[in-house]
Amino acid sequence: MRRLLFVGLVLAVAGPQAASAQTTNSGTDKFAQLETMLPTPNSYRTASGAPGTDYWQQRADYDIKVTLDDAKQAISGRETITYTNLSPDVLPYLWVQLDQNILDKNSMTTATQVGQLQDKMSFQAVEGLLSDFDGGFKIESVTSKDGKALKTVTNHTMMRVDLPTPLRPHQSVSFNVKWHYNINDQLKISERSGYEFFPEDKNYLYEIAQFYPRMAVYSDNQGWQHKQFLGSGEFTLPFGDYKVSITAPADHIVGATGTLQNAAQVLSATQLKRFEQAKTAKKPVLIVSQDEAVKNESSRATGTKTWTYAAKNVRDFAWASSRKFIWDAMGISQNGKPVMCMSYYPKEGNPLWGQYSTQVVAHTIKTYSKFTIPYAYPVAISVHGPVGGMEYPMICFNGGRPEKDGTYSPERKYGMISVIIHEVGHNFFPMIINSDERQWTWMDEGLNSFVQFLTEQEWERNYPSRRGEPRNIAAYMATDKSLQTPIMINSESALQFGNNAYGKPATALNILRETVMGRELFDYAFKTYATRWAYKHPTPADFFRTMEDASAVDLDWFWRGWFYTTDHTDLSLESVKSYNASTRNPQVENARLQQQKAAAPQSITAQRNAEEIKQTLVEEKPELKDFYNDYNPLAVTPADQQRYTAMLSTLSEEQKQRLGDSQNFYELNLRNAGGLVMPVVLQMTYADNSQEIQTIPAEIWRKNNEQVTKVIVTKKPVISFVIDPFQQTADTDLSNNAFPRQPAASRFELFQQQQQAAPNPMQLQPKASASPMQKLEQKPVGSGN
Template sequence: MRKLLICTGALALGLAADAQDIQNNPGSNHGNKFEQLGTILPTPNEYRTASGAPGSKYWQQRADYDIKCTLDEKNTRLTGSETISYYNNSPDALTYLWLQLDENEHSNSKNANYQDGSSLRNGAIDINTLDKLQEQKTENGYGDNITKITDITGKKLAFTVNKTMMRVELPATLKPGEKFVFNVDWNYKISDRMKLGGRGGYELFPEDGNMLFTMTQWYPRLCVYSDFQGWQNHQFTGRGEFALTFGNFKVQMTVPADHFVGGTGECQNYQQVLDAAHFARWQKAQTSKEPVQIVTLDEAKKAEGSQSSATKTWIFKADMVRDFAWTSSRKFIWDAMPAFVEGKKVMCMSFYGKEAYNLYSKFSTKAVAHTIKSYSKFTFPYPYPVAQSIEAANGMEYPMICFNYGRTEKDGTYSEATKNGMLGVIIHEVGHNFFPMIVNSDERQWTWMDEGLNTFVEYLTEELYDNKFPSKRGPAYSITDYMKMPKNQLEPIMTNSENIIQFGPNAYSKPATGLNILRETIMGRDLFDYAFKEYARRWAFKHPTPADLFRTMEDASGEDLDWFWRGWFYSIEACDIALDSVKGFQFDPNGQVKFPVMGRRGEASADGMRGLDKPAVNNFEDISKIRNREDKNIHFLTDVDTTLRDFYWKYDRGIAAYDSTYKFKATSPFMLDALTDADKQKYAGKFIYELSFSNKGGLVMPVIVQWTFADGTKEVDRIPAQIWRKDENHVTKLFLKDKEVTGVLLDPMRETADIDENNNSWPKVEAQSKFSIYKMKQAARGQSTGLNPMQKAAQ
């Protein structure tokens, strides 16, 4: 990993792996907390100014794509070809280009190989974990197959694949101001994302035998080449997301003829791919004040019953976007309505299966419209013609389209947690259109620059949806449990995405909370809102770094905030201001104080019985809710549009009563299933070994393990140095072996310069004890489970 540099050129903050709180006089008892960030931030230059604005010679690259692809549903394979036009707007001459092959993360042989530690829990292990250990040394068939790369004349180009990155050699130096056009042909096996995880792939619905495809990170795409970093070609590990180049897209997707497709940008041939009835509904939706169902529930159910062997080609076009994603399924219900942002029409749409109907048909498209209007108020007018929400049992964002969760019980009811989770994820993922789809930060390096900023504006938007919305990320009081954790479990916000332990609090909650503290407590709403909007305006459709945000917020507000950035973003210190003495008494011999219990879920008893969910309102009225209520210019969406007032709107206000006495058998989305005979046989006679490693010297290096088996044979496993990234002192790791181990030796070929080899060997493995295997069944993300108050009220 690259370290933060104090530099005089454009290399700077974006390179930091762990940004440290550098102080000039650390031994002093004063001044350090308020020292300026001059020794930490990069030196301003002609590309990025001291004010935080783009400089007079700011530049960025451009990549245009013309893609044709075919979805083979039966064999779950995608085949594509693309023509890429790459514009070198930099002052540098380039001899090669770097492209991202994100699908390689699913491959056992081509993934980034950033391993995490692992261990047994009470002598038991999930069979899925065993399956992954078993498959690690085999080829599972996933990942990009690059079949051909040629220039515009058809001449083959040399290329090298390094895990999730591909370097394409240019036939001649690409000089500043020049364009290079080339072709890439590829295919890959689409993964079952409900089993393998990840953001893209398919979900199989066993009850009707159909699939829902979410095609994301699906085509080879250019890495960013920037003034502050050069090529951003850090490997994709599945966590740190993306750094991408803006450009124009034309994409043709050939899919089964009975599928409906949603994608980034505008469809160019609705009249050809839709029948007359569906196209007429699409036209009606253009002027409707309520969502119009272009594909109805009954039509979607009917489509599930048969699968067409014919195909259709959908054509989409999107300009000035950094990425392209799409979805395809015959299961979709599709609704749409327009929203207007400063007079410009934006078509807000939702695609969802029958499993989510009672939630998505009521809330989704209106939540999309609310999000783009609210974000536009705090940043800049939404510039794109489309915004879409797709129910796909996950949460992930792309330009003009996002994938969210939220399914009902089979009877159509849902819990309040499912409803609020759905609203929160829709607002969050649609909001990502602003950060980082337009304000295009480097997510691979700085997760907080998109997730933290977006979570902050999500919080503002949730607060405008309903004054009682139980927002958890934003209010200052809700971050304290994280801030008081042991120091060895914390890292500064300014930490590389791959090295964070408490990922949600660090990259989402703490940055969002910090910005809210600035807005409500330190700067005030007027100063903050002006400066934050200026940052968004300055860096729309550009590549900002943290320094550009910090400098702009100060430049546009006239507030010296270096002390705040230093304390909140560069350190792990918590606020702990003691009140040492307050005198004054009033005696009450019978007084007794009880504090409210945190949490809102019904509590399960020892016999597995639990009560109904309590109303999901925050147990503390934070300052934002109070000020929003007092502001006569703020009108909450559930007051403006009363169709959004469902059972739980009344439940939170006491109109629908909470039954505190009712008990029922608790259920969980996580269930332990008995293993089949085949499962048991698969691992009969296998051995699991858990090794613990300590870093006594301090230098992180790869861990090389040589195993000696009872039959005298040997085997070597090589673990990359990244195993230490979440704990540089100690790590444990599981290994699955076919034979009994009698000896373990570290660094057998003396490759790591280990200064003490006396602690590198374990001459005899302790007697093998028994371990158990279990199978864990997981419901789709956001799925309602068990009895909910809506069901109880119906009874």
């Protein structure tokens, strides 16, 4: 029988033998291209993912006058909308969003809410079921520019405005809307805007958004985006210029999207001076100090002030108003342009907000600009109030409040920093790179959560980021598929919304950057996408195509697996076989086999027979012996040596050297147990305890999506193999990643049920006359301190 070139010793085998590379996949080819699933390229959107030569988008400009009623917690307003049709289509009607109608008593959201009654329910939960609050828009009139009534039809959160004359391409039309509505109490009805009441000083803090009827988007890829607002899918809006006049109580401080146009009329001379100082300050300057804000809480000045703000080329507008506001600011330069980073917050936000908020705003603008496009707006604002986190152009509303004694847990501190980064970051996604939030939440929240992760890591080393690291999404991806939906699903239909729209897409992009593409290729492609679609309306296909176009990396398998399915990563190293090249020298090979035979353990039968069978028949009758009783098949004969010599004569010198090589050959049987094809990150530990990492591209699975065999050749012997040693692919089962298998170390903890929340670490410290946070300067620049 012919002896093989490789003679192998099986170190360990677990599971089935590796399938042939030509084995047919059992399901859909995971490397099939997405061409049949993506929209056909055209002159509006190209196959490269860039806007086409005929790309267009509509424009909506607003002139708004709005009044805040601090006694009734209500808004009244009137606006003139100028809508410009830059499409090639004739429009007989326009669609306007009435998002406040989600709080109408008969809203579709209320009618379709599902839930269950519990044995124990909070007062707030019951109040929500019994609430008769009516917060929907009350449209008083819709008129043409010359004051004539226009016919309208309201369908829940959408209002159709029928035009007297169809709006032709490159024409504009102006119309007026007058309205009012009641503002919701955020602590009772948690929506994206509303008010918070402070019973201690009987003041209100207002964070106001979706406060005006807004134009819906009309685009080349879907026509009117007038899907109803049900609560999850956020807002899709055209760009335009805004002039907004906000009338509020005279002792209120008002912050808003855009730049203040009448500062001399609404700010004191001292406040104006401090604002000018802040433009070049190295740290935040207090425009309104805490002492001044506290004094203002009890002022109850009569009359009103009107604050006028203007913003160019934005898609929305929001504002905040309160007599409780502390206000600080710091100017930075971004790509040669000044940006005022500012924060508005009540005293209840200190000491956290005074120390961190504006610094976080500035850091976010700088870091996002590095990874996407330079921030071009003149201001960026963080407001502290009851809203957990919500974003608008140049302004965002953020939670994160310390305890009443001024202490806070690390979770509260980092949670506050993270929410400010996230919401300020939304200036880029989707306020500038203006994706369709109503349809694709992940293009807004997912992309933003990814850059948030990058920004957090540049804020503080080893920052405790909640999302971004692959290991953090593994538990979600391992849950039952019936509890998941693909990323590519409408916002209102997504299950486990935070994981689906935020965590999973953010993690996917991090894996692309670190493991699939590498930072250089990814960063360039990501910036290319941001640059191409700044101030435009991108779709998922535009993102997918641009990332491939700018990197020369085929990512269809990645988009298909991560975005279109609920498959998860679970790569298993089923078995490893070890081989060395045979020398073909009978002296060497036969001696090795002889040692193997001698070292092989005796079977249990042979062991027991040696004790129980005192004498075999052949031992009793020597005449039964013949040649084979003393024959050693591993003994080297002259004929063996002659054959070896003859074989050597047929080989080249290089081939002879290969026979004596000390290379180690390993056959790895890999199984894709989770269904999601991914690169194989392989760590090898050698006999001398040194280690090496090899990253095998995901294309290893292209011929067989389920099981493959890979041969690894090393100069040094390997004592262990581990897949994904740094947990960079979101592998959901690490128990099958190592060979030989490694038991998972864990511990359980014994505890006694606690009846009350444990104090935070700051509260456990010995009391001092004043905490470092209380010693923070709360006096404005120029006050003598």
